[in-house]
Amino acid sequence: MRAVVVEKPGPADSLSVTEKPAPAPGPGEISVDVAYAGVGFVDTLFRAGAFELPLPFVPGIEATGHVREAGPGVTGFEPGAPVGVLLNDFGRGPRAGGYAEVAVAHASMATVLPADADLARMCALLINGVTGWLALHDLARVTDRDTVLVLGAGGGLGSITGRLAAAHGVRRVVGVFGSEARKPAGGGEWTDMVLAADLASVVAEITGADGGGGVDVVIDPVGGDLRTRAFDLLAPFGRQVVVGNASGQDPALSGDAVWLHSRQLLGLSLGGVAHAVPEQVGAALSAVVDLVHRGVVREPAPAVLPLDRAAEVHAALENRTAPAKTVLAVR
Ligand SMILES: NC(=O)c1ccc[n+]([C@@H]2O[C@H](COP(=O)([O-])OP(=O)(O)OC[C@H]3O[C@@H](n4cnc5c(N)ncnc54)[C@H](OP(=O)(O)O)[C@@H]3O)[C@@H](O)[C@H]2O)c1
The missing domain is CATH 3.90.180.10 (Medium-chain alcohol dehydrogenases, catalytic domain)
Incomplete structure (x- = not known):
């Protein structure tokens, strides 16, 4: 072959x-x-x-x-x-x-x-769809009241995770992009699109207008300084799920910051745990395939x-x- x-x-x-x-x-x-x-x-x-x-x-x-x-x-x-x-x-x-x-x-x-x-469209969503699904539902336990912030929103994992959060009907799904060129034409499923450089000011504006004190969920496939900057934007009881490190930089996060701000830091490496939780992986795979096949999630x-x-x-x-x-x- x-x-x-x-x-x-x-x-x-x-x-x-x-x-x-x-x-x-x-x-x-x-x-x-x-x-x-x-x-x-x-x-x-x-x-x-x-x-x-x-x-x-x-x-x-x-x-x-x-x-x-x-x-x-x-x-x-x-x-x-x-x-x-x-x-x-x-x-x-x-x-x-x-x-x-x-x-x-x-x-x-x-x-x-x-x-x-x-088969091309389905192939595009397998790993990222299952990872995004598990991060949103099994780890962050996202609800329709949550504001979800997705880092690396123009990338493979970030973009499908944003679409899955939108399909769940979360309050807001905010995508973080490195440049204007990375933003999808027409906005896609994002309620808000933010440039990484403007992250703190724009998110303060968004969550301030919502009457909230920060974002409820951060999905983080990027790492680096975006990871720590996003962590600082979490509301009390907010959850940040680390799913990757596209920047190649892994900054230290403080235990005291988790404790004193009542935040949760979570992680998921699908490849490391998939064999241990086949039912969870299978359920996520079926759910994502079904949502895309029925057109509920419009996978480009x-x-x-x-x-x-x-x-x-x-x-x-x-x-x-x-x-x-x-x-x-x-x-
Ligand atoms: N947990 C799991 O099981 C799992 C599953 C799949 C993927 N992953 C991981 O998730 C990460 C993303 O994978 P992917 O396939 O989605 O990659 P991708 O399509 O290349 O997307 C990566 C995103 O990260 C951003 N980025 C890259 N370098 C950056 C930097 N130096 N600073 C800030 N932002 C940067 C880019 O956004 P901009 O260019 O717009 O800034 C890009 O949208 C990888 O680390 C991968 O290993 C993990």
């Missing part, structure tokens, strides 16, 4: 397509004829060696396609059925493998998709590039010029 392989950690242009044997499913697993493989910022971290996988490996932690074969003990996945799979159950051992014509997933990390599903079509342009997508993610989401067309 054709696959993108990382032989050793390196820059984006070290990614290229090669031929290798197709993997077969073991007990509890399915193999998938991959139609689309999603690309996210985290893939660049694996490729560069910031997060380690045994070498050589095929990157890619989400894919859609059709069931090729079900391994021993697996039921409910008929060959040919359209399917979406998460490939980041690292708690079970090394996985990834999406940038390839055939990928193997654990059945608990797979969902059969509606027959008429748009992702950019689609062929498999052999994976390096280009990695470079764009690293220099912050990538569209909100790109998927690789594999077949």
Whole structure:
């Protein structure tokens, strides 16, 4: 099969397509004829060696396609059925493998998709949709009275999380963007769009007009000084969920600030816990797929590039010029 392989950690242009044997499913697993493989910022971290996988490996932690074969003990996945799979159950051992014509997933990390599903659109929301859903509902326990602030709102994880919060009917969903160019035309689902540089003044204006004393929930895939600046904007009992670190900077946060301001600091790394909570992951996956398929969440079509342009997508993610989401067309 054709696959993108990382032989050793390196820059984006070290990614290229090669031929290798197709993997077969073991007990509890399915193999998938991959139609689309999603690309996210985290893939660049694996490729560069910031997060380690045994070498050589095929990157890619989400894919859609059709069931090729079900391994021993697996039921409910008929060959040919359209399917979406998460490939980041690292708690079970090394996985990834999406940038390839055939990928193997654990059945608990797979969902059969509606027959008429748009496989490119569905691929774009798998990892980020499940992470955003779990962050909003299982960790922040968001309510319709909450003002939700999303950092990195122009990125893959930030944008779907904003759409999921809006679909839940929160009071306000405020997106934080690094530049005017990153703001979606027409505003998308955001009630307010804020430039990172203006964060404190604009949020004070918004929450002041609401009669509140800050934001209730911060979803934080960015880190750096935005993380601490957003933390300072939390209302009493406010929750900040750390889901990533696209800035590469991890500032210290004070325990006293959590204590004395009655705030909550939470974290979620889907890849580290997915194998331990398969029901939660499965429920989130079904919920997000259903919302998008029914059009309740209007997931925009992702950019689609062929498999052999994976390096280009990695470079764009690293220099912050990538569209909100790109998927690789594999077949
Ligand atoms: N918890 C999980 O299980 C999970 C799941 C998926 C992703 N993640 C993590 O979430 C993060 C985002 O992933 P993604 O795929 O959404 O990436 P992405 O599409 O590249 O989006 C990242 C966003 O962060 C902002 N950003 C990047 N560098 C920044 C900097 N130096 N300072 C301020 N803002 C910066 C960018 O916004 P502007 O350019 O507008 O500033 C961009 O919108 C990554 O760390 C990834 O590993 C975690």
